[in-house]
Amino acid sequence: MTTPDPARFRASIEQRTATVAIIGQGYVGLPVAMRASEQGFRVVGFDRDETRIAQLRAGHSYVEDVPAEQLAAALARGYLPSSDPDDLAGFDVAVISVPTPLRDGAPDLSYIEAAAHTLATRLTPGALVVLESTTYPGTTEELLRPILEADGRAAGTDFFLGYSPERIDPGSTEWTFVTTPKVVSGVDAASLAAVEAFYGALVDTVVPVASTAEAELVKLLENTFRHVNIALVNELAMFARDLGVDVWSAIDAAATKPFGYMRFTPGPGVGGHCLPIDPSYLAWRVERQLGTRFRFVELANEVNNHMPDYVVQRVAAMLNAQSRAVSGSRILVIGLAYKPGTSDWRESPAMTVVERLHGLGARVRAHDAHVPADVALAAGVERVGCTPDELEAADLVVLLVDHPDLPFDDIAAHAPLVLDTRARLRGRDFRGEVL
Numbered sequence: 001m002t003t004p005d006p007a008r009f010r011a012s013i014e015q016r017t018a019t020v021a022i023i024g025q026g027y028v029g030l031p032v033a034m035r036a037s038e039q040g041f042r043v044v045g046f047d048r049d050e051t052r053i054a055q056l057r058a059g060h061s062y063v064e065d066v067p068a069e070q071l072a073a074a075l076a077r078g079y080l081p082s083s084d085p086d087d088l089a090g091f092d093v094a095v096i097s098v099p100t101p102l103r104d105g106a107p108d109l110s111y112i113e114a115a116a117h118t119l120a121t122r123l124t125p126g127a128l129v130v131l132e133s134t135t136y137p138g139t140t141e142e143l144l145r146p147i148l149e150a151d152g153r154a155a156g157t158d159f160f161l162g163y164s165p166e167r168i169d170p171g172s173t174e175w176t177f178v179t180t181p182k183v184v185s186g187v188d189a190a191s192l193a194a195v196e197a198f199y200g201a202l203v204d205t206v207v208p209v210a211s212t213a214e215a216e217l218v219k220l221l222e223n224t225f226r227h228v229n230i231a232l233v234n235e236l237a238m239f240a241r242d243l244g245v246d247v248w249s250a251i252d253a254a255a256t257k258p259f260g261y262m263r264f265t266p267g268p269g270v271g272g273h274c275l276p277i278d279p280s281y282l283a284w285r286v287e288r289q290l291g292t293r294f295r296f297v298e299l300a301n302e303v304n305n306h307m308p309d310y311v312v313q314r315v316a317a318m319l320n321a322q323s324r325a326v327s328g329s330r331i332l333v334i335g336l337a338y339k340p341g342t343s344d345w346r347e348s349p350a351m352t353v354v355e356r357l358h359g360l361g362a363r364v365r366a367h368d369a370h371v372p373a374d375v376a377l378a379a380g381v382e383r384v385g386c387t388p389d390e391l392e393a394a395d396l397v398v399l400l401v402d403h404p405d406l407p408f409d410d411i412a413a414h415a416p417l418v419l420d421t422r423a424r425l426r427g428r429d430f431r432g433e434v435l
C-alpha cells in the first residue's frame with residue numbers, strides 16, 4: 001500500500017467524490033447513511049440481513065427516525081442498500097455500526113469482527129474506517145486494528161482508522177444526528193484529521209478527543225451516568241413511598257435548582273440497546289483488566305432490573321386492596337416500547353412486566369401503537385386499542401410508557417384503577433396511584 005495523503009482525503013470529502021459505506025443499516029447506521037446521502041456522497045448501505053435490505057430497496061424504513069420520504073429521496077440520489085460485499089469495493093470511508101450485545105454477561109464483539117473482515121479485503125490505500133458501535137475502551141486498537149492490518153497494511157501509514165460514538169436520542173426532534181455534537185478520534189493525528197473531516201461534513205459540531213480509547217470511554221461514561229442516576233431515583237421512589245413522601249413533587253422541586261442538579265425520573269426499569277448493556281461493557285473491562293468490580297454499575301443494574309418486579313408487586317397490592325387476585329384479573333398494559341415516542345422494544349422492561357403478569361395468571365391485554373403488531377408477546381396476550389371500552393373492561397390499567405399520542409384524558413376518565421409508572425396522570429382526576 002502507499003502512504004495515505006490527508007490532503008487528498010480531505011479533498012474527496014469537500015468535493016463529495018468519496019464513496020461512503022455504512023456497515024449495518026440499523027437504528028444507528030441508517031440515519032448516518034441518510035445524512036451522508038443528503039450531503040452528496042455516494043452511499044452504500046451494507047447489511048447482511050437481506051430482509052432489511054429488501055425493505056430499504058422497496059422504500060420501507062423500519063427506523064422511526066428515518067421517514068419514508070427521506071429514504072425515497074436518498075434512493076433517488078443513488079443510495080444503494082446492499083447485502084452483497086462486492087458493492088463495498090473501492091470505498092473511501094467505511095462506518096461500522098453493527099450490534100454489540102452481551103452474551104452470558106460478556107461483550108460479544110463477533111459482529112465487529114465479521115464487519116472488519118468484510119472490510120479488510122476491500123480496504124484500499126488512503127481509505128478511512130470508523131467504528132461507531134458502542135464498546136469498551138481499547139476495542140478499536142486491540143480488536144479492529146489487527147484485523148484491518150492483515151496483509152502487512154498499517155493504520156496511519158496505509159489507511160486511516162478512528163472511533164466515533166453514536167449519540168442518537170431515538171424519537172427526539174430537538175437533538176438529531178446533525179445537531180448533536182459528535183465526539184471523534186483517530187489512532188494517530190492523520191487518522192483524527194480524516195475522521196474530523198468526514199463527520200465535519202455531516203454534523204454541526206465535532207469534538208475531537210485524544211485517543212480512540214478515550215472516545216470509547218466517553219460513550220460508556222454518558223450511558224453509565226444515565227443508568228446510575230435512573231437507579232438512584234428508582235430506589236428513592238420505592239423508599240419515599242414507604243416514608244409517605246411524594247417523590248415526584250420532590251423531584252420537580254429539586255429540578256428548580258438552576259445548578260448542580262439534573263432531573264431524572266423513576267419508571268418501570270431501563271431498556272433499549274444502551275442502558276441495560278453498555279455499563280456492563282465497562283464493568284467487564286474493568287474487572288478483566290484491573291481485577292476489580294465496578295460497584296456503581298452493579299448496584300444500578302440491581303436496582304433497575306428489579307423495577308419490573310416492583311411494578312408487578314404494586315399491581316398485586318392494588319388488586320389485593322380490592323379483594324382481587326392477579327390471577328384471573330383483566331389487566332391492560334399500556335406501552336411496550338422502552339421509552340416514549342419510540343417503537344424500539346428491545347430489552348424493554350414493559351415486556352418483562354407483561355410476562356410476569358401473564359405468568360401469574362392475569363388476563364393481560366397490551367396496547368402500543370408504536371411497537372409493530374407482529375412483535376411476539378406471551379401466548380394469549382392480545383394487542384388492543386386504547387379505547388374507552390377496553391379501559392372500562394379492565395380491572396386494572398398499568399401505564400408503562402407515556403407515548404405523547406396516548407389519550408391520557410380517556411385513561412383518566414375510563415380506567416377503573418390505574419398504576420401510573422410515569423406520573424403522567426398527576427394533576428388529573430383519576431382512580432389509582434403513581435409509582
Ligand SMILES: NC(=O)c1ccc[n+]([C@@H]2O[C@H](COP(=O)([O-])OP(=O)(O)OC[C@H]3O[C@@H](n4cnc5c(N)ncnc54)[C@H](O)[C@@H]3O)[C@@H](O)[C@H]2O)c1
Pocket residue numbers: 023024025026027028029046047048049052097098099100111114115118132133134135166167168170273274
Ligand atoms: N439504537 C441506539 O439508540 C444506539 C445508540 C447509540 C449507540 N448504539 C450502538 O450502535 C451499534 C448498533 O446499534 P443499532 O441499534 O443500530 O443495532 P441494529 O440491530 O438496529 O442494527 C445493526 C445492523 O447491523 C447488521 N449487521 C450485523 N452484523 C453485520 C455484518 N457483519 N455486516 C453487515 N451488517 C451487519 C444487522 O443485520 C443490523 O441490521 C451498537 O453497538 C449499539 O450499542 C445504538
